[in-house]
Amino acid sequence: MGRAFVEQIEHFAPHVFQALEGEGLYRSHSHESDELTLILDGEGSYMTQGHNILVARGDLILIPANLFHGFVCLKAWKGISVHFFKHEVPSYCQYLVGNAFQQNPDHILVSRLSGWQLDKAELALRQLEEEWSRREHGELSYDLMRNAFESLLLSYHVNASEAMKASRIEQGSDNQIIQEALKVIHASYQTALKISDLAARYFLSESIFRKKFTEMVGISPKQYIISLRLNEAKRLLQQTLKPIEWISSEVGFTSSSRFHELFVKHFGKTPLEWRKREETSSN
CATH class of the missing domain: 2.60.120.280 (Regulatory protein AraC)
Structure with a gap:
């Protein structure tokens, strides 16, 4: 660690x-x-x-x-x-x-x-x-x-x-809505978070919420949550000795095979390969 x-x-x-x-x-x-x-x-x-x-x-x-x-x-x-x-x-x-x-x-x-x-x-x-x-x-x-x-x-x-x-932007503006949504996502990304539930918080349809989020953040809410989970998994692999399957579950993946598939797609290595590389570089 x-x-x-x-x-x-x-x-x-x-x-x-x-x-x-x-x-x-x-x-x-x-x-x-x-x-x-x-x-x-x-x-x-x-x-x-x-x-x-x-x-x-x-x-x-x-x-x-x-x-x-x-x-x-x-x-x-x-x-x-x-x-x-x-x-x-x-x-x-x-x-x-x-x-x-x-x-x-x-x-x-x-x-x-x-x-x-x-x-x-x-x-x-x-x-x-x-x-x-x-x-x-x-x-x-x-x-x-x-x-x-x-x-x-x-x-x-x-x-x-x-x-x-x-100095914060007025409550109710698009920017404030997305900032509040980001706060919710970062606090509960590891749960079964639904985009429809996020949209309902701000009295928006799912499609309008997705559009506003993507315009402001640059990627869709689903992509953002996946990226957040993977980056958190990468930090846990580097900073802890917790088992890979445990990390997969902690960051919100219900399927370990899906976690491995997405990790390789985003980082070009399996979680185990990435952890071994980090251990080697720190020695």
Whole structure:
């Protein structure tokens, strides 16, 4: 399983940069991974070109990959940062990250937590770190990491600032309908999800829903669900030691032969061949 979808977990050093340090005041950098940071104490500031955000205890921060940004500690702070690759995270987490960055893809995003919500987020981070740092990963390590990371992202969305919520497209527009449908698909792709049921949620006929979805996403809803299941299976093959037949069932295929057929069609290898290739390349 390796380190699964997390590249690095870091703790803040509890110090304050002094102004006399000059150019060292802001620590500017960028990284290929996405970042999720929780401020546990103190105060600071994050900045990008033309964008400056004051942060304090309880702020849950999302920073997109390759965004050049800086930070400065204003009052001795503590926090935990998780670096991850959004295309390698589990399916629903992938949707939650993408949805957060959809409206502001080149900005640092902040959600403000307090009380038990902050305690819950910190606990999820500790659990994520505990599983990630194990020398030997147990059978359920991947699932524990997935649950902890999903909890963090859900905390971000539930507590996102009103300003960010206000920037979302009006409820009822075609784009909003498809975005809501994508959320449902990512949350329940592994079930017997019917396109007709999705369409009925938004009071649309199945044919009109298919047309709107295909125009906006580029492929049909059925193709999207199949692609999502296969990509999730590929991640599980790489990041876990779970049996192939079990993975086939977990991602939503009722027929293992159909799973093998589609996997070979999309990736040019059988699931077993793909797993062996990944094991060889990581050694």
